[in-house]
Amino acid sequence: MxxxxxxxxxxxxxxxxxxxxxxxxxxxxxxxxxxxxxxxxxxxxxxxxxxxxxxxxxxxxxxxxxxxxxxxxxxxxxxxLPFYGHSEYSERIKCQLSASEPLKKQLWKQTIEQKIKNQESLLKLNNKVSEPLAEYKLNVKSGDTSNREGMAAQYYWKHLFENFNRTRFGEEPNNLLNFGYAILRSIVARALVNSGLLPVLGIFHKNKYNPYCLADDIMEPYRPFVDKMVYNYIQENYSFELNKDTKAYLLTIATQDVLIDGLERPLFVAVSTTTASLYKCFTGELRQIKYPELD
Structure with missing residues (x-):
């Protein structure tokens, strides 16, 4: 349901x-x-x-x-959020805490590769030049030590919107993106708790003031789905205003269909698939996180 x-x-x-x-x-x-x-x-x-x-x-x-x-x-x-959302909470936290640095670096590599791939797909969907992103994706190293994520983002934002600078408090459509990302972050944090994981312990993000480091990690490949909604909204309505109608539209991100693990699922369900696969990566049952593909 x-x-x-x-x-x-x-x-x-x-x-x-x-x-x-x-x-x-x-x-x-x-x-x-x-x-x-x-x-x-x-x-x-x-x-x-x-x-x-x-x-x-x-x-x-x-x-x-x-x-x-x-x-x-x-x-x-x-x-x-509740303190815990899984019956095996303490056991799962032990697995999360024992994850090695090499494993976390590999998981971050997979995360960035899929994020860049989804950014590339969104540019293609809108007939924009995307070839440089394919090159960045192929050169992501363990832990993304060469910062291909940042290089890809610089190119991506420059070509997705005209005369746009992506910053947290910048000009429109940053307001729409920020609202959508806040909803996405909540969805991911909820799914992490439901999978018996601590949202505060990231695989890459480690800011001591951030209680949702892992949510910020795992949401990265999902961000382009918010970008897609914002882009389509602007193209259809020629508006950057964050009003009740815009919020109602962006809140539907949870029910947007995405392709994950070979199946089309609502994003809300896909996020749960991702967090469940992350736990299995911590236990050694899987070697690859299951992330959605933007098409």
Missing amino acids: IKRTIYISNPSYLKLKDLQLVVQEPKTKEIKGTVPIEDIALLMLDHYQITISNQVLVKLQGNNIAVITCDEHHLPFGLM
Whole structure:
């Protein structure tokens, strides 16, 4: 069953009734909607006048639902996940902790190769010159010590959008990309917890201030799928505004179909396939992480 992403942007009171999340208008007490807790994957709260009880939070965490809060600029600000989401949690963490540096460097090499390959595919889809990316992909070393990721990114962004500089706080469409990446990061972090892994322990990212290093690692080959959505949106709507309609569109990233392990799956399911394969790489059952292919 495909899980749902719920976005709430109006004053609301959230309560629990018969295992359903109930969204109620605070003043009139009118029920705006209900959804089974078990059907939810992500819940985004985008208004300061949303009230949620601890009972609801506990039930959401018990179902491994990622709860995302937004700031005064209506941008994702916080992410709440349960401490663990797998019955073999301690055993799996031991495997993650014991992963050798050579193994992590090889996993990072695979990650960057697939990211560049997906960037190359997106350029091809839009009839843009992509040949240099193929060369970068072929020359990724263990641990990407020659920084082919950075070289590929420089070329990729220069050719995907006109007169564009990709920075966190830069000009449009950075705002759309940042929002999409925040949603993607939440999806990946949730899947890591569900696979019994710690999102904080990365295979490459090691920033001591970052609680989601592993999520930032694993989401890399998925970023071009966000880029594709943003590119298509701009081409169709000629707009860079991050409004409710744009957010609703970008939140559908979870249900976008991707090709993984020879099968077409919603991205939400594909991410779980990726994190499950990562754990098997830690145990030695697999030698290759399963990542999606952009086509």
